[in-house]
Amino acid sequence: MRRKGTRLLAAGLTGAALLSLTTAPAQAADPREATASxxxxxxxGDQEAVTIENQWWSVPEHISGRTPAHQGWSIHLSDEKLGAGLPRQDFRVRTGQTEPQIYANAQGFISIIDQNTADVxxxxxxxxxRSVSCGDFVEVPVNRPRVFLRKRDGELHEATDPWQAENAEGVTSADSATDSTxxxxxxxxxxxxxxxxxTPYTPFAKYTGRRVVRASGFEIVLTQKDRSTSTSTTYRLLAGAVAASC
Structure with a gap:
């Protein structure tokens, strides 16, 4: 923004000295908007996302398939055919970014399948x-998710503590559809x-540097361990993430 100057004549001084006063540029307000992913x-080597803005979205099933971001895995939303044995529930997302309604919320099931099995x-x-909003905002406590992992018997077992890392066993590579390791x-x-x-995730990068951003959701850190080489690769998955810029 161009700086504006105001020149004032200082009265009572010999020689009529001129003072130059400069006003600071006004800071533009951040956009008021909401995003859910x-x-x-x-x-x-890549990112992908499903992003919702200014709409309601409810689906009984969404399947990513194998993509450049995860060539050996497929991400599913509320896919009951996977045999998780959990109650039926659509994945539901709502966002509003038309004044005065600035809000976002999300809930549902998320599953990841690999190449080893087609049904588990x-x-x-x-x-x-999870929900965020502008206006009279009350922070909602983060309830515990339920986490289920496949073990050697090919069945899903619920983690005792969802906040602690626990292994799924016998998983094929995230980066290859042909690697049988x-x-x-x-x-x-x-x-x-x-x-x-x-903000490291593409749908939310635009919120970087904004002064008032309310955020919620879950991040799942997936670490793929190669037993033969003792190396590991880390992948990150946001699930039911919501943000509102107020």
């Missing part, structure tokens, strides 16, 4: 509802409590 994934995912997370993949669920946790 049923999921956003950061792989080793290696990870299922039941996401409790079997890996252990640990899953650690972290609550999202700040915009800084969201």
């Amino acid at each position: 049923p999921y956003a994934f950061i792989g080793t 995912p290696f990870l299922v997370v039941k996401l409790p509802a 079997s890996y252990d993949v640990s899953a650690e669920v972290r609550p999202v409590t700040s915009a800084a946790q969201l």
